Amino acid sequence: MATNTVSQVVPSAEDAAALLKAFQGWGTDEQAVIAILAHRDAAQRKQIMLKYEQMYSESLMQRLQSELSGDFERAMYHWMLDPVERQAVMANAATKCIQEEFPVIIEIACANSSAELIAVKKAYHVLYKSSLEEDVAARTTGNLRIACLLQLLLALVSTYRYDGDDVNMGLANSEAKIVHEAVSNGTTDQEELIRIVGTRSKAQLNATFICFKDEHSTSITKALPHGADPTGYLRALRTSVRCLADANKYFAKVLRNAMRDSGTDEDSLTRVVVMHAEKDMKGIRSAFQRRSTVSLEEAIAKETSGDYRSFLMALLGS
């Protein structure tokens, strides 16, 4: 469920006028911008953008980018994108520096339902005249060193998983054994593991993960070798297993990692809050709270400042 509160009416012309007023004069009235846009849903934001362009013959998106700055500007830019297109844009950007940005691709592939993933891939076709699959796969050329990582990512973005709850316990048992063998092998003979993680339904995978834990008294992610991981494959595997097993818990962990003592990772913070505020942020917030002494709002408020903080707080509904 969403955390931000949304206006019930859609006063797009009034909103457009109020936004122009916030832009004019000495300095921008960022609080007015937040008071409007953080409380409009995706369809309303689209209407406001159309209305603004009609009324003032300029793009609201461009105006926002010139009026705002820093983390706040980047967060607002992503917030204003259509939620499905936003994911296509983020996935495309991630394909361009795949070894650093693969978690974005994994989140899009694994946290969405099958139907949602297809919608993102459809938007990707329209925006980039190519498929997400081919753009991920094409990175292999001349880059065999990271073949295993790319094979995993390609499997994740390609598959159209069965979304139902039916589970085959016999299969879960036998595949837990295959997973154990692959995990013990480190980074060799990963085909079977990639096949399982890349094609089975989330319900089936959860059954397999539980069998694994019952048998070996440890989770798959803990059993995976730690330490040297020059290609990022092991990290990607850990990320996908976590994201497939429990997306809320996974995103809560991303948020916790983004707010470590060593410094704030604003990109990850923005990504999770903007992408999930109007979708499933309540679940993520609860998952965060379960492992933390402070609430998600308190933690974020402590780590951020200024308009960026106000905006994230508004998206979190506080």
Place this chain on the structure above:
Amino acid sequence: MATNTVSQVVPSAEDAAALLKAFQGWGTDEQAVIAILAHRDAAQRKQIMLKYEQMYSESLMQRLQSELSGDFERAMYHWMLDPVERQAVMANAATKCIQEEFPVIIEIACANSSAELIAVKKAYHVLYKSSLEEDVAARTTGNLRIACLLQLLLALVSTYRYDGDDVNMGLANSEAKIVHEAVSNGTTDQEELIRIVGTRSKAQLNATFICFKDEHSTSITKALPHGADPTGYLRALRTSVRCLADANKYFAKVLRNAMRDSGTDEDSLTRVVVMHAEKDMKGIRSAFQRRSTVSLEEAIAKETSGDYRSFLMALLGS
């Protein structure tokens, strides 16, 4: 375009009554069955089945199976299935004897548009509580001998190709070189070839195939090694390249092969005619005619007999 002629009205109650009449008495009136069902489109056939069940408390499908026999029965069974579900049923059957039946999987993966393929995969979820991807991929377990074949099939069924016409000629040139290297290698180092065939759009692939032909004065399918192919991989690769390059020409060839002097392959004949009669059979018929001295109808009439022949002829519109 379709070849069978379709009734403009949908007299489902009358049709149901006429079908019951055709079933009753001494022997079945097969010609009456054909005269009705070959001239109803998918939506009409569905309505007739519903009406028949309502009126006579029995399944029309089961009654047809008990009244008809042989190739005619099998053709009618497939004809009566919903076109999308029919492909899911055929794909599932093919996963069970994948080394013999992989052309069915390739046809479904490569001849459909991306949206059509997703519809088939969605129907597959509903019917089998699993995904086509996982059922293809799962065949690998303990069967590493055919890993290359399965890797190709998995790539083909998984991918959500870009469907547009945009083509990158520089990419076509460089990938034609990669394809040439892989083709020269026989069955080793096939990852790059599978990646290209498995992810690029049909328009892009056609550009690559043309570059290949310009450079090497032969087509990819001819350049692929002939002879020993114990796993079927080379045959599957040839099938996919043909099907992706020109589906009409490919299906015309399947029909020609199904009607060789050495004997008729009724399964392939039925499959192509039933699956394409109300879709794109006109294009396949033209492609057949271009390489043959007789028309498709003449060729099929010569190879078949009885009610099976009458039914196929009706589907072909003659």
